[in-house]
Amino acid sequence: AQSVAQPEDQVNVAEGNPLTVKCTYSVSGNPYLFWYVQYPNRGLQFLLKYITGDNLVKGSYGFEAEFNKSQTSFHLKKPSALVSDSALYFCAVRDNTNAGKSTFGDGTTLTVKP
Amino acid sequence: DAGVIQSPRHEVTEMGQEVTLRCKPISGHDYLFWYRQTMMRGLELLIYFNNNVPIDDSGMPEDRFSAKMPNASFSTLKIQPSEPRDSAVYFCASSSIGKTNEQFFGPGTRLTVL
Numbered sequence: 001a002q003s004v005a006q007p008e009d010q011v012n013v014a015e016g017n018p019l020t021v022k023c024t025y026s027v028s029g030n031p032y033l034f035w036y037v038q039y040p041n042r043g044l045q046f047l048l049k050y051i052t053g054d055n056l057v058k059g060s061y062g063f064e065a066e067f068n069k070s071q072t073s074f075h076l077k078k079p080s081a082l083v084s085d086s087a088l089y090f091c092a093v094r095d096n097t098n099a100g101k102s103t104f105g106d107g108t109t110l111t112v113k114p
Numbered sequence: 115d116a117g118v119i120q121s122p123r124h125e126v127t128e129m130g131q132e133v134t135l136r137c138k139p140i141s142g143h144d145y146l147f148w149y150r151q152t153m154m155r156g157l158e159l160l161i162y163f164n165n166n167v168p169i170d171d172s173g174m175p176e177d178r179f180s181a182k183m184p185n186a187s188f189s190t191l192k193i194q195p196s197e198p199r200d201s202a203v204y205f206c207a208s209s210s211i212g213k214t215n216e217q218f219f220g221p222g223t224r225l226t227v228l
Contacts, residue, residue: 034216041222042221043222044157044205044217044219046218100169100170100209101170102217104159106157107156107157
């Protein structure tokens, strides 16, 4: 069975500071990892994914994530946060034995204060 | 492409009434997912289809819920009879074939059962 943990319900950072949203996962095979963002009253939007290759993945809006196999983590990062980054962030994992279904974390609310 | 289309965007109904939510996936996508999102339970996968065939409906809460996908461009989620605890935002998402591809979410249907 696959699972995802987002240990922080909320992350607060000041505008211009770096941000990190944490994610750890558990899968039986090789993981395919995703980050999505949800703005108020909207559906989830894809940010970035790790499938294979370079452990540092770059995505939309200046976000990046680092895959760490030994720590089974896939933390989302951004060097300089913007107020407009405030949203709900979801980590998701899919293992290579199940082509269709992803398991989503509970989400982390990021608040960036001016 | 217009993205995933859901209708209606908002639905208010009374307990005991039948509710039908509709989804048009992105053309060419092979997978279709129905999710429910609430504050209490977060994002839950209800059911998903591959090539119009239901693959996993283990997330469907009870027999009052049913989903169909009569063709590649249309799916419905029906609740009959509806109950106040069904109040939530229901999302439809689609993705293309292959294990690595991300999901594209619709804008959601906000259902309120009085």
